[in-house]
Amino acid sequence: MFLILLILVQGISLDVYDTPNDDGSSITLSWSSDTLISSYQILRSIFPEHDFKEIARVESGKTTYVDTAVKAGTKYYYRIKGAGLDTVFFSNTAGPVRPIAQIFNLGRLNIAVCMIILFAVILFYISRARKGEKLYIRKIPALTAVEEAIGRATEMGKPVLFVPGIMDIDNPQTIAAMSILARVAEKTAEYGTPLYVPTSKAMAMSMAQQVVKESATKVGRPDWFNADNIRYLTDDQFGYVSAVDGMMVREKPATNLYLGCFYAESLILAETGHYTGAIQIAGTAMPDQLPFFVAACDYTLLGEELYAASAYLSQEPIQIGSLKGQDFGKLIFILVIVIGVITRLLGNQYFYNLFKTTR
Amino acid sequence: MKSILPIIVVFGFGFFMLVSFFIPLKGIQDTSQTFQNWYIGVMAFFIFIGIFNIIKINLEKIQRRLRDWQYSIILLICLLVMMAAGFIGGPEGGLFLYFYKNVQIPLGATMFSLLAFFVASAAFRAFRARSPEATLLLIAAVLVMIGRVPIGYWIWHGFPNLVEWIMTVPNTAAKRGILFGIDLGMISMGLRVLLGIERSYMGGGKE
Incomplete structure (x- = not known):
């Protein structure tokens, strides 16, 4: 063989x-x-x-x-x-x-260019706002309704419930939620309405306590602040939902604000809130959860509006300037998409290739 | 100083992390990873603060005999039992895992299951054709629901393809539009935070 x-x-x-x-x-x-x-x-x-x-x-x-x-x-x-x-x-x-270290990641060049353009536009509008120019931004009904909703809770003698999502403070949506919480806390402190903030993360609780305390002090109501109203419940997603649902059913808050990052719990929270008869305002940058909030809440902040909310509520010219810059950035993006579609339809690859990732 | 120092820290670390996204050099990447590890360390410490908060609030509730204080006793007992099971047998230990699999998971699954009923009740309200937009939503939803089940194919063979088109073309287009807005909003907010224009998340508004 x-x-x-x-x-x-x-x-x-x-x-x-x-x-x-x-x-x-x-x-x-x-x-x-x-x-x-x-x-x-x-x-x-x-x-x-x-x-x-x-x-x-x-x-x-x-x-x-x-x-x-x-x-x-x-x-x-x-x-x-x-x-x-x-x-x-x-x-x-x-x-x-021969392997060589690259100083700049060329694969992310397109992101860098977009960011620089956006930064430049935002800084331009901030500088215009600093010079005292009055800038117009469109009305966001959900944010206009925040004050009304707090007023309603005050009239009814019931608390306001603020749910800042289930993610920690390393999530931009939680940061945005905390910024809105500061404005909400100012109003509730001013009116003397109880504000409950149940959190799913201990770090978010700590941050929320600080935010609410400072807001109460800012409006001259440090006595209103009660640290026990801003509490940590559990990290477990559905454990958190059941605890918040329990609060809704027992305390019957007149206003529920769901602002932050939400997953499957969004509809469970919003539907329970609906059955308790609360006015509900939600906002998230999770596209898959938006339809649930739209269906179950009275007002919804769609995606970017969550990030714009704090600046919008503050009405500070510089913050409004940054929103104007953001809107202008959106206009640039729309133009780029339209030009891209037209050039591709005409068979021209040059414009399209400008945005391709470089190897 | 009380407000300036946090802004300097936020700007310093934030700017560094932004730069590290674009620069792949080893030193930069290692430092970026170290900062992220610090965050994990801080987060671990906060677990104790969270547990302390739960115990404090529930003990107060029991002491002052506030409404439904009996539930706080159950909560604290469960907390202690789970902690003891974890300390004795470790997180992979028999008793801890037994409680986790036989109590925690079924309870979570029960809450998740509620979603099916809530979807039905929310859909009932949302799909009432009160406006042209709601009517459009209703039509799209009915088509998608029929097209996703075998009876849809039985009624008309083209239903699954139609559903596929609705999901991949108009639905994806709308979703991408929202995502563009989200990304721009995030960048804009990031810049406001980095520059110290937005500082309400630190508990301070305008100086």
């Missing part, structure tokens, strides 16, 4: 390159796949002809490998050995390739 082993040199086409947009700590290999091969051995050397050693073994079906065990600035050569049932395939020797 003789076992015949057929070796095919350069049966695999190998390409290696310095991984783009990294700190020079990796090299990427890509090769052509072959259904006859069951596994690949990755071989590496710092010489073009000899001293190739196995650095990894990958299963068939994969056509890329990122070698992270390299030193920046060193030249490397690669080969791949593919093992078939009774056949061994070799690739060409690819290289030399």
Whole structure:
């Protein structure tokens, strides 16, 4: 019995390159796949002809490998050995390739350009507002209703419930919610209406306590502040929902404000609030939860309006200036989309390619 | 100083994290990761503050015999039992896992299940054709609901394709529009926070 082993040199086409947009700590290999091969051995050397050693073994079906065990600035050569049932395939020797640290991530250049333009526009409008120019921004009915809703709770002698979402303070929506909470707390403190803020995260509770305390002090009502009204319930999503639902049913707040980041609990909260007869204002930047709030609440802040709310409620010219800049940024985006659609329809790729991620 | 120092800290760290998003250099990335690890450390510490808050509020409620104070006893007992189970057997321990699987998960699932009924009641109110927009919503919802179930295909073979088109074209377009607004709003708010224009989240408004 003789076992015949057929070796095919350069049966695999190998390409290696310095991984783009990294700190020079990796090299990427890509090769052509072959259904006859069951596994690949990755071989590496710092010489073009000899001293190739196995650095990894990958299963068939994969056509890329990122070698992270390299030193920046060193030249490397690669080969791949593919093992078939009774056949061994070799690739060409690819290289030399030298990993180099990139100072700027070119893959994020388009984001950087958009951000710079947006920053410039916002700063321009802020400077105009600083000079005393009166800027017009459209009315947001949900925010106009906030004061009315607090007034209603005051007249009814019932509390206001503020739910700042279920995420921690590293989430921008929670930060936005805290900014709105500051304005709501000012009003409720002014009117002497109890304000309940149940939180799902201890850090959010701590922040909310500080925000409400400062707001009460600001309007000259430090005695109104009660730390026990701003409490931590649980990190568990549905445990939190059941606790807040319980508060709604027992305390019967006249106004429920759901502002922040919400997931599946959005509708459970809003529907329970509806059954208790409260006026409800919601706002979130979670597109999947917006329809639930729209269906179950009296007013809803749609996406960006949540981030604009604090600035809108403050009515400070500088903050309004930033909103104007944001709106202008939106106009630029709309124009870019329209131009992109038209040029693509006309078969021109140039404008479209400007926004493609660079490798 | 009380308000200036936090603004300097926010600006410093915020600006650094923003820059680190664009610069892949090792030193920058490592420092960025260190800052994020600090946050995790601080967050872990806050768990104690949270537990302390729960115990304090519920003990007060029991002491002052406030309304439904009996529930606070149950809550504190459950808290202590779970803590004890965790300390004795660890988070993977038998007793802790037993309570988690047989109490915590079914209770959570029960709350989640309520969603089905709430969807029905909210849909009933939302789909009343009171305005042209609501009528449009009603028509789209009916088409999507019919097209998603086998009877839709039985009525008309084109229903699933129509639903697919509604979901991928008008629905996605609207969603993307909202997402653009959200991203712009987030950047705008981020800039206001970085520059110290927006400081109400720190408990302070205008100077």
